[in-house]
Amino acid sequence: MSRKSSENQAFSLKIISWYKANPRELPWRGTTDPYKIWLSEIILQQTRVAQGLPYYYAFSETYPTVKDLALAPESEVLRLWQGLGYYSRARNLHSCAKFIWYELGGIFPNTYSELLKLKGVGSYTAAAISSFAFGEVKAVVDGNVFRVLARYFGIDTDIASGKAKIEFETLANKLIPNENPGEYNQAIMDFGARLCVPKNPDCPKCPLKETCFAYQKNLVKDLPVKINKTKVKERNLHYYVIRCGENWVWKKRKSGDIWEGLHDFPHSEGEPAPYLGISEEKPRLIPKKYRHILSHQRLNASFSELEIPLEKHQELSKWCENEGYLLVAENEIEYLAKPKLIVNFLTDQGI
DNA sequence: AACCCGGGGCT
DNA sequence: AGCCCAGGGTT
Numbered sequence: 001m002s003r004k005s006s007e008n009q010a011f012s013l014k015i016i017s018w019y020k021a022n023p024r025e026l027p028w029r030g031t032t033d034p035y036k037i038w039l040s041e042i043i044l045q046q047t048r049v050a051q052g053l054p055y056y057y058a059f060s061e062t063y064p065t066v067k068d069l070a071l072a073p074e075s076e077v078l079r080l081w082q083g084l085g086y087y088s089r090a091r092n093l094h095s096c097a098k099f100i101w102y103e104l105g106g107i108f109p110n111t112y113s114e115l116l117k118l119k120g121v122g123s124y125t126a127a128a129i130s131s132f133a134f135g136e137v138k139a140v141v142d143g144n145v146f147r148v149l150a151r152y153f154g155i156d157t158d159i160a161s162g163k164a165k166i167e168f169e170t171l172a173n174k175l176i177p178n179e180n181p182g183e184y185n186q187a188i189m190d191f192g193a194r195l196c197v198p199k200n201p202d203c204p205k206c207p208l209k210e211t212c213f214a215y216q217k218n219l220v221k222d223l224p225v226k227i228n229k230t231k232v233k234e235r236n237l238h239y240y241v242i243r244c245g246e247n248w249v250w251k252k253r254k255s256g257d258i259w260e261g262l263h264d265f266p267h268s269e270g271e272p273a274p275y276l277g278i279s280e281e282k283p284r285l286i287p288k289k290y291r292h293i294l295s296h297q298r299l300n301a302s303f304s305e306l307e308i309p310l311e312k313h314q315e316l317s318k319w320c321e322n323e324g325y326l327l328v329a330e331n332e333i334e335y336l337a338k339p340k341l342i343v344n345f346l347t348d349q350g351i
Numbered sequence: 352a353a354c355c356c357g358g359g360g361c362t
Numbered sequence: 363a364g365c366c367c368a369g370g371g372t373t
Contacts, residue, residue, distance in 0.1 A: 044368045085357025142368045
């Protein structure tokens with residue numbers, strides 16, 4: 001690694017100095033266990049610390065080691081992840097744990113390039129684990145780092161572009177010191193999360209304001225540049241809550257749509273169906289409508305109930321098998337991983 | 352390069 | 363309502 005320029009050293013020294021006076025106390029700090037660090041980093045992807053914390057405690061207590069996670073059934077892992085979102089993270093987490101336990105003899109990969117091969121581990125997460133756990137000099141570039149560097153150095157490249165990813169990672173790797181690289185990575189992220197915040201940062205309190213491009217040019221509001229082109233899709237979902245005695249009809253969601261691997265009910269999109277294949281009876285519409293907002297979809301959901309008489313249990317069972325549905329006893333529902341929308345519905349139903 | 356994948360909190 | 367959050371995978 002080449003020697004850092006004095007300007008770069010001044011930047012990193014001020015960031016570290018600020019951090020030492022203003023550290024966040026977080027449960028995964030102070031450990032060098034790559035498993036715990038990996039766990040925290042996956043949980044925190046696109047997730048605020050405050051939202052991820054309870055999940056970190058739950059996972060690190062339920063699965064203290066990579067072996068414990070590897071030996072758990074995926075259904076249990078997804079259930080523990082319930083409510084956190086981006087569920088592919090949980091599936092990849094579990095898949096990696098099995099890979100590390102069964103294929104790598106339980107030895108966690110210990111370099112940036114080996115970590116990068118793990119499912120769900122990209123350049124940010126590989127840099128975080130390799131620097132925090134193994135002291136490798138690899139700079140993290142997350143949303144905080146994009147913002148801090150764009151403002152301080154006056155970079156107006158669209159941070160959503162692939163070009164920016166390369167540009168900012170190259171710059172970040174010139175700034176990171178060879179001594180205590182993990183501490184520097186923690187420092188710049190805390191600095192972005194607590195001082196150089198997206199809206200209305202308290203620049204007068206900033207130790208870097210004298211040499212900050214954006215502050216000196218009055219461009220703090222304009223940096224970083226992010227061109228957002230995600231279009232939100234509106235969807236109308238109609239769910240059928242089919243019960244036969246104590247048994248409910250459930251569906252495990254497949255790939256190609258939201259909530260893969262989670263459980264909801266048989267449903268149609270668009271207009272509710274007047275009758276279902278299993279009964280001549282008309283489903284009874286529940287008046288309450290549910291609006292559920294995702295980052296890329298707005299869901300309008302309604303629910304209808306249908307009670308199947310006990311005599312038809314055999315026929316219902318056959319129907320579920322043909323349609324790929326599951327019959328689940330009411331007291332087992334709590335163990336299914338479900339999207340928040342469905343949890344909200346069940347709560348309203350007193351389940 | 353463009354698109355997809357959750358849920359929550361702040362402005 | 364829009365933006366952002368210790369991003370990554372797929373096409």
